[in-house]
Amino acid sequence: MKLPDQIHDCVRSFSQLPGVGPRTATRQVLSILNWSVKERELLAHSIQNLSHIKHCSECGMLSSESLCNVCQDSERVNKKIVCVVENVKDLLAIEDSGEFQGIYHVLGGVLNPLLGIGPDELKIDKFFARVKRLDIAEVILAVNPSLEGDATCSYIKSSIDNSINVERIGFGVPIGGSLEYLDSQTISKALEYRRPM
Numbered sequence: 001m002k003l004p005d006q007i008h009d010c011v012r013s014f015s016q017l018p019g020v021g022p023r024t025a026t027r028q029v030l031s032i033l034n035w036s037v038k039e040r041e042l043l044a045h046s047i048q049n050l051s052h053i054k055h056c057s058e059c060g061m062l063s064s065e066s067l068c069n070v071c072q073d074s075e076r077v078n079k080k081i082v083c084v085v086e087n088v089k090d091l092l093a094i095e096d097s098g099e100f101q102g103i104y105h106v107l108g109g110v111l112n113p114l115l116g117i118g119p120d121e122l123k124i125d126k127f128f129a130r131v132k133r134l135d136i137a138e139v140i141l142a143v144n145p146s147l148e149g150d151a152t153c154s155y156i157k158s159s160i161d162n163s164i165n166v167e168r169i170g171f172g173v174p175i176g177g178s179l180e181y182l183d184s185q186t187i188s189k190a191l192e193y194r195r196p197m
């Protein structure tokens with residue numbers, strides 16, 4: 001039996017979510033059909049509102065304004081410590097730990113010559129310019145441990161002014177692990193036990 005096109009369209013959209021296959025998507029859509037019109041409108045509206053989200057012009061975090069709330073917080077900017085992360089999910093994991101009070105920089109990946117990702121693709125120059133402009137004293141590399149992550153950290157360390165303290169988190173973060181899957185306590189420890197590069 002064929003379901004109406006409207007349901008099919010919705011299932012197709014939901015199937016694009018990570019970890020959601022067509023079966024789960026169908027279950028979810030059928031469950032939404034039981035919602036009130038008002039609830040469905042709220043869901044549609046909140047998804048529509050996502051089109052107002054952009055990347056912070058300073059750090060690359062997601063934001064509804066040109067500057068994210070961390071970059072707008074002068075107290076955090078004035079700490080002169082920047083934490084470099086691979087992606088927004090890792091940033092959120094560190095922010096959830098409540099351990100870090102400085103500002104962030106989202107690289108959007110790590111150096112990977114085999115995939116053609118070089119310093120230009122990651123806009124690392126923008127990061128160096130930011131470090132200079134904000135007179136940053138300390139850089140914490142919260143880059144996940146992998147061959148590419150290690151190479152990225154070495155590249156940043158070797159390209160940055162010697163007067164800037166560059167440290168990398170390590171303790172408790174497994175090789176090949178990803179910050180987004182670690183609990184807050186492990187991340188707190190990883191920040192506490194960071195080591196100089």
Ligand SMILES: [Zn+2]
Nearest residue numbers: 056059068071
């Ligand atoms: Zn920002």
